[in-house]
Amino acid sequence: MSIGSARYTFGADEHVFVELSEEMSLEAFFKGMAITNALAARKVPGVTEICPANASYQVRFDPDVIAPDAMLALLQQLESELGNASLEIATRIIEVPVFYNDPWTHETLMRFRERHQDPTATDLEYSARVNGYASVDAFIDAHAGSPWFVSMVGFVAGLPFLFQMVERAKQIETPKYLRPRTDTPKLTIGHGGCFGAIYSVRGAGGYQMYGITPAPIFDPAQSLPYFKDFMCFFRPGDIVKYRRIDRAEYDAMVGQVEAGTFTLKIAPVQFSLASFLADPTAYNRSLMEALR
C-alpha cells in the first residue's frame, strides 16, 4: 500500500499545492489529513490557511513571514517524518437521513433534462444502470448501505465531498451533467465522478441528484444545537452513514428543524486505515455499531 511521494508546486507567492496522488484513494486522503494535522499542530507563523482535499492539500502563507522555500521544505519534512506511521484518526460517525427520489430534486432534474446524458431516465435510473444495478432500489441500498468519508469540505461554505468506504470495484461512478444546471435544491444528495456531495446552499451544480436530507449542514445563524461550535457542520475526516427515510419522516424532521428541536445521531469512533483495508465490510459493520 503505497501511493509514492508527493508532488510539490507553488500557487504563485502565497500558496503551496501538494498533490499526494493523481488518482483518488483513501491512502492519499489519509496522508493529506496526517500532514495537515501535523502542520496545524505546529502553529507555524505566517501560515494562514491549511486546506486538506481529496488526494491533495494546499497551504496559504505570507511569504513576508515565512519564505516560500522554507514553507515547502517544512511540508516535505512533515511528509518524510510521517513515514509509515499508522494512519489512525479519532473522528465521529454521523447518521444522515435521506429522502431518496424526493419530489424537489425530481422536479429539478426534469427541468434540466436536456443537459443530461440520458434525457429519458431519471438521475437515479441512469446511475443504477451505468453502475450495473438491477433496480433503483438496489442502487439506493448500495448508496445507503456503506458509510462514506468526508474527504474534502468546500467548493462553497460547508459542502462535503464524500468518498464511499468500499472496494474500488464497488465504488459508484457517474459522469457529471453534460452542462451544469443553474439550480440545485439546498441539501440535495448528489454524486459526480467517484464523489458524493451534499449541497449546503441552493445553486448551480453538475452532480447527479438522488435525494434530499432534512438536516441543515450550513447555518450562519447557528440555530440548531449541532451548530453550537461553528456554522459549517462537516469536517474532513467525518464518517457519514445515510439512512433511507420516507415522506412522512422527512416532513416530521423538517418540522423539528423549524422548531429548533432537530438533532443528528453522532457518535465518536476511532478509524484505522489498515484495519479497514484488511476487511472493509466487517470493519464498516463495526463502525456502524457506534450508531446503535
Add this chain to the structure above:
Amino acid sequence: MSIEVLRPGLATTVQDAGRPGYYNVGIPLSGAMDQYSLRVANLLVGNDETAAALECALMGPELRFHTDAVIAVAGSTMTPKFDGVAQACNTALAVRAGTVVSFDFMRAGARAYVAIAGGIDVPVVLGSRSTYGLGAFGGFQGRKLAVGDRLPVGVPQRTPTPGRSVDASLVMPLDKEVPLRVVPGLYFHRITDASAQTFFDDTWVIAPEADRIGVRCRSGRPLEWRPRAQPFGAGSDPSNIVDAGYPYGSIQVPGGVEPIILHRDAVSGGGYAMIGTVISADMDRIAQMQPNYKARFVRVDMAQALAARAERRAKLDRLRAALA
C-alpha cells in the same frame, strides 16, 4: 448615524480586509477585491486602512446621508455627486446630513471604494465585516445592498480633514490593457508545449462573467491537454483532476477554452486543472478590469513574484506616509 440606500447600484457590498482562516471549509477570504484602493479611501478619511467600506462594481449607488459625514471615493474613476454637483475622486469630502450622494458612470476601472469616516458598522462575523454572498453572511445582511437599506456608520477614531487628497502617483493604475504576471505551476504540466506558448502569447479579453468569485477570459486560442488515461476519480474530460483546492489567483481552464482567474470570493475547490497563479501583487489590478478590457499573461518566476510583492508593499508604505 445612518445612510439610506435610494438605489443600490449594480453590485454594492460592504468589504474590508477579508476573512482568512476558513478556506478549509469552503468559506473564502472575501474582502475588497482591490485592497490597495480600499486603503486609499480609508486613509483619506482618517480610518484604519482596512475599515469596512462600500465596494461598488461598475455602477454606483445613490445614497441619502442622515448624518454629517466625511467620505472618499477611490479605485475606479466614478465621480461622486452631492445633490447633483460633481466632486473629486481620491479626495476627502464633507457631506451634510440630508445630502443625496450619487455617482457618474464609471469611466475607467471596474470597482470604486467609498469609505466613510468611522467605517460601515455592520456586525463582525468570523473576524470580518466583509460580505460573502454565496454563504449569505457578513456585510449588510449577507448580501449586496438593496433599496431601503440603512447602513450604520461607526464613530470616527480620528478627526478627518475634508479637502485632503492623494497624489496621482499613489492611486491604482486603471489601464484598459493589463499585463498579469503568472507563476506557472499546479497542473501546468498537463497542457502541451504549444499551448503553454499560446497561453502567454495571446491577448485575452475579459468576459461579462466577471464577478467576485472569478474573472473569465476569452478570445485566446484554446489550450490542448497532453493525452493520458484519466486517473480514477478525476472525471472524463482531459481538463479534469480529482477535485482539489483552488489557490486564490489560480487560473483554471474548463475544457481548455476560457481561462477563469479566481478572486476573493473563490469557490475553494473543484475538479478543473489550474495551470498557474496570478501573483499577489497583481490581484488588485484584476479587480479594476471591466468586461472587454484586455489581459496578457506574463510568465514570471518566484523571485520576480516576490520582487513585485515588495514593490507593492513599498507603494503602500508611501501611501501611508503621504496620508499619515
